[in-house]
Amino acid sequence: MLKIDNLNVYIDNENKKILDNFSLEINDGEIHAIMGKNGIGKSTLCKVIMGYPFYKITGSIKYNNVELLGIDASEIAKNGIMLISQNPPSIEGVTNAEVLRTALREKSNENIDIFKFNKEMEKICDKLCLDKSFIHKDINVGASGGERKKIELLHMGILKPSFIILDEIDSGLDVDALKIVSNFINEYYHEYKPSVLLITHHKNIIEYLKPNYVHILSDGKIIKTGDYHLAENIENEGFSKASDISEK
Ligand code: ADP
Ligand code: MG
Numbered sequence: 001m002l003k004i005d006n007l008n009v010y011i012d013n014e015n016k017k018i019l020d021n022f023s024l025e026i027n028d029g030e031i032h033a034i035m036g037k038n039g040i041g042k043s044t045l046c047k048v049i050m051g052y053p054f055y056k057i058t059g060s061i062k063y064n065n066v067e068l069l070g071i072d073a074s075e076i077a078k079n080g081i082m083l084i085s086q087n088p089p090s091i092e093g094v095t096n097a098e099v100l101r102t103a104l105r106e107k108s109n110e111n112i113d114i115f116k117f118n119k120e121m122e123k124i125c126d127k128l129c130l131d132k133s134f135i136h137k138d139i140n141v142g143a144s145g146g147e148r149k150k151i152e153l154l155h156m157g158i159l160k161p162s163f164i165i166l167d168e169i170d171s172g173l174d175v176d177a178l179k180i181v182s183n184f185i186n187e188y189y190h191e192y193k194p195s196v197l198l199i200t201h202h203k204n205i206i207e208y209l210k211p212n213y214v215h216i217l218s219d220g221k222i223i224k225t226g227d228y229h230l231a232e233n234i235e236n237e238g239f240s241k242a243s244d245i246s247e248k
Contacts, residue, residue: 020220036217082161
C-alpha cells in the first residue's frame with residue numbers, strides 16, 4: 001500500500017508551495033486517477049514519489065511501510081515503483097536492451113537468459129506495435145512522442161513494477177496508439193495486479209482503465225473524489241463546475 005500523509009512540497013527556496021498537506025492512500029491493486037488544471041502540481045507529485053531531489057519536502061510517503069522520502073530514486077525503483085514520465089528524455093550512449101538487462105540483473109541477482117530476454121522484448125514490441133529496432137537503439141533517441149511512451153511501456157513490461165505512476169501517458173497519442181497503449185496497460189494490470197496512479201486530462205483512458213477512484217487536485221490537495229464518472233463531468237463541465245457536482 002502507498003500511504004501519503006500531510007505532504008508539503010515547496011520550490012523556489014520555499015517561496016512557492018505546490019502541495020499543501022496532501023494525503024492519499026492507494027491500496028494494493030487499486031487504480032487511482034488524478035485530474036487537475038495545468039501547473040497544479042500533478043507531475044510534481046509523481047516526481048516527489050519517485051525521489052526527484054529538487055524539492056523541499058515535509059510529510060511522509062510510505063510504500064509497504066518503507067519511508068520513501070529521503071531515499072534514492074534507484075532504491076525507490078527497487079521497491080517496485082516505476083514512473084512513466086510525461087516527457088521521457090532521450091539518453092545517448094545506452095540502449096534499451098542494455099539498461100533493461102542491467103536493471104533486471106540488479107533486481108533478481110540472477111544471470112539472464114539472453115535468448116529469452118530478447119524474445120520477451122520482441123513480444124512486447126509486437127503488442128505495442130513498436131518497431132523492434134528500438135530494442136537495440138539508445139533510449140528514446142530519434143523516437144517520436146508516441147514511440148517514447150511505448151518505449152517506457154516496454155521497460156514496464158520487462159521490469160514488472162508493482163506500483164506504476166502514469167503521468168499523462170495518453171498525451172500526444174493518436175486514437176489508434178491510445179487504444180494500443182490502454183490495452184497493453186489493461187493486460188498488464190490483469191496479469192500482475194499492480195497499483196496504479198494515473199494522471200490524465202482525458203476521459204478516454206479513464207474509460208479504458210476504469211479507475212476505482214478519480215480525484216481532483218486543486219490548491220495543493222485533493223478537493224473531490226468520485227468514481228470514473230467524475231472524469232466525464234470534468235470533460236463536459238470543466239473543473240470548477242465538476243468540483244461542485246455532488247458525488248454519485
Ligand atoms: P502539472 O503537472 O499539474 O501541470 P507541475 O507539477 O509540472 O504541474 O507544476 C506545478 C507548478 O510547479 C507549476 O507552477 C510549475 O511551473 C512549477 N514547477 C514545477 N517544476 C518546477 C521547477 N523545476 N522549477 C520551477 N518551477 C517548477
Ligand atoms: Mg504535468
